[in-house]
Amino acid sequence: MNQSAFEAELVATGYTQLETKAIDPRPANTEHSHDYGIRGLVLEGAFTVRQANHSTTYLPGEVFAVTAGQSHTEEIGPQGARIFVGRKY
Numbered sequence: 001m002n003q004s005a006f007e008a009e010l011v012a013t014g015y016t017q018l019e020t021k022a023i024d025p026r027p028a029n030t031e032h033s034h035d036y037g038i039r040g041l042v043l044e045g046a047f048t049v050r051q052a053n054h055s056t057t058y059l060p061g062e063v064f065a066v067t068a069g070q071s072h073t074e075e076i077g078p079q080g081a082r083i084f085v086g087r088k089y
Contacts, residue, residue, distance in 0.1 A: 015086030040085035046077030
């Protein structure tokens with residue numbers, strides 16, 4: 001999926017606070033949750049999300065999602081990552 005189409009989809013489905021984030025490589029962070037849902041598109045690198053005891057690595061062009069209140073961790077691949085994300089409250 002390209003960024004323009006993804007951004008239009010986010011807006012149409014009520015996501016706000018849209019932003020592009022560059023993230024340095026790092027191992028999985030501490031398990032946590034948010035009071036908002038999040039959807040993201042990986043633009044560069046690798047972004048791994050572990051939720052419900054299942055890890056999935058997302059590569060450029062792939063979309064990830066974490067629902068509000070869902071415990072999860074995130075790991076950033078050795079090349080870092082750049083993602084475009086939106087939040088839904």
